[in-house]
Each structure stands twice: as structure tokens, then as C-alpha cells.
Amino acid sequence: xxxxxxxxxxxxxxxxxxxxxxxxxxxxxxxxxxxxxxxxxxxxxxxxxxxxxxxxxxxxxxxxxxxxxxxxxxxxxxxxxxxxxxxxxxxxxxxxxxxxxxxxxxxxxxxxxxxxxxxxxxxxxxxxxxxxxxxxxxxxxxxxxxxxxxxx
Numbered sequence: 001x002x003x004x005x006x007x008x009x010x011x012x013x014x015x016x017x018x019x020x021x022x023x024x025x026x027x028x029x030x031x032x033x034x035x036x037x038x039x040x041x042x043x044x045x046x047x048x049x050x051x052x053x054x055x056x057x058x059x060x061x062x063x064x065x066x067x068x069x070x071x072x073x074x075x076x077x078x079x080x081x082x083x084x085x086x087x088x089x090x091x092x093x094x095x096x097x098x099x100x101x102x103x104x105x106x107x108x109x110x111x112x113x114x115x116x117x118x119x120x121x122x123x124x125x126x127x128x129x130x131x132x133x134x135x136x137x138x139x140x141x142x143x144x145x146x147x148x149x150x151x152x
Contacts (some may be wrong), residue, residue, distance in 0.1 A: 006076045009024050009025065009026025009027055009028065009042070009149070010022070010024050010026065010027075010028045010029070011022065011028075011029045011030075011031070012028075012029070012030045012032045012033075012034055012050075012111075013032050014032055014033055014049045015032060015049075016031075016032035016033070017032055017033045017034075018032065018033070018034045018035075018039070019034070019035045019036050019123030020036045020037075021032070021036055021037045022036060022037065022038045022039070022040075023037075023038075023040070024038075024039075024040045024042070025041065025042070025051060026040070026042050027040065027042040027043040027044070027045070028042075028043070028044045028058075028067070029045045029047060030044070030045065030046050030047060030050040030052055031047040031049045031050050031065075032049070032050065032051075033050075033051045033052070033065070034050070034051075034052045034053070034054060035054060035102050036054055037050075037053070037054060037055065038054050038055070038056045038058070039056075039057045039058070039059070040057075040058045040059070040061070041058070041059055042058065042059055043058060043059060043060040043062070044056050044058045044060075044061050044062070045061075045062045045063075045064075046061075046063045046065040046066070046067050046080065046083075047064055047065055048063060048064045048065050048080075049065060050064070050066065050067075051065060051066045052065065052066065052067045052068070052069065053067075053068045053069060053130055054067075054069045055069045055070045055071075055072070055087075056069065056071050056072070056073075056080075057071070057072045058072075058073055058074075059073065059075045060073055060075045060076045060077075060078075060079040061073045061076075061077045061078070061081050061091075062077075062080060063077075063078070063080065063083040063084075063085055064081070064082065064083045065083065065084070066083075066084045066085075067083075067084070067085045067086070067087065068085075068086045068087060068142060069086075069087045069125075070087040070088045070089070070090075070104070071085070071087065071088070071089045071090070071091070072090045072091070073089075073090070073091040073092075074091075074092070075091070075092065075093070076092070076093045076094075076095070077089055077091040077093070077094050077095070078095045079094070079095065079096045079100040079102060080100070080101040081097040081098060081100065082099050082100070083088055083097075083099075083100050083101075083102075084101045084102070085100075085101075085102040085103075085104065085112035086102070086103050086104060087104045088104040088105040088106070088107070089102075089104060089106045089107070090106075090107040090109060091108065091109065091142040092108065092110055093108070094108055095120060096151070108126070109113040135141050139152070
């Protein structure tokens with residue numbers, strides 16, 4: 001999926017560094033380094049040379065560079081080839097190309113405002129709560145073992 005060069009309200013160029021709060025009514029393209037807060041009702045694009053440390057709240061988010069932080073998108077998230085994300089993603093729709101690297105929790109909401117976990121548990125039935133809490137305990141134990149083995 002290619003990055004479209006739509007009319008961007010704000011651009012942080014490839015050799016630029018910006019730190020602070022960025023609340024914009026239009027779209028944002030980041031090709032340089034950015035650290036701070038980003039919020040827009042439009043689109044945020046982290047280009048291939050972009051290196052960003054922030055939580056992003058936007059309608060649509062595209063990552064082709066590197067992002068450390070959480071993404072909350074009301075419409076869609078696109079992770080482009082060679083994109084890297086360390087953080088949680090919450091969106092109704094997620095597109096991931098080959099070559100993407102990501103670590104974090106992914107919540108695909110399908111546009112539902114309710115808690116996704118609650119919806120799944122209700123769909124599963126009465127035994128869901130017991131099964132999910134047993135599964136969470138198992139995952140925690142596995143993570144603790146992994147940390148111990150890495151520390152050795």
C-alpha cells in the first residue's frame with residue numbers, strides 16, 4: 001500500500017525535529033523526528049523516515065516509519081511495509097503489510113462503542129468469565145518465565 005500524498009495541513013520534514021503538543025484540524029505527515037502529543041480529527045502519517053514517540057488519536061493512522069506509542073484511530077490503521085510500532089493499537093479496521101514489525105495489544109473494535117472483551121464474553125456465554133481469567137493467568141505465568149530466562 002503506497003502512502004498517498006494527500007493535502008497535509010502540517011508536515012514535519014525529513015531533517016526536522018519537533019517536540020511538543022500538536023493539535024491540528026487537518027492531516028499531519030511526519031518524515032522527521034517528533035516527540036510529544038498528537039491529536040487530530042483527520043489523518044496522521046508517519047512516513048518511511050519518520051521517528052515518532054507519542055500517543056496518536058486520529059481518524060486514520062498510517063505508519064511506514066517508526067512509532068513508539070499507542071494508536072487510537074476512529075476509522076482505520078495502516079501499517080506499511082517496514083513500519084515499526086511499539087505500543088497498543090485500537091481501531092475498527094487494521095491493515096498490515098508484509099515486513100511490518102509490531103509489539104503491543106491490538107483491539108479491533110469493528111466500530112462498536114462497547115467494551116470488546118465484554119462483547120466477546122457475552123457472545124461466548126456464561127463460562128466465558130472463568131475461561132478468560134484462567135487464560136490471563138496462564139499468559140502472565142508464561143511472560144514471567146520468559147523474563148526469568150532472559151535475565152539468566
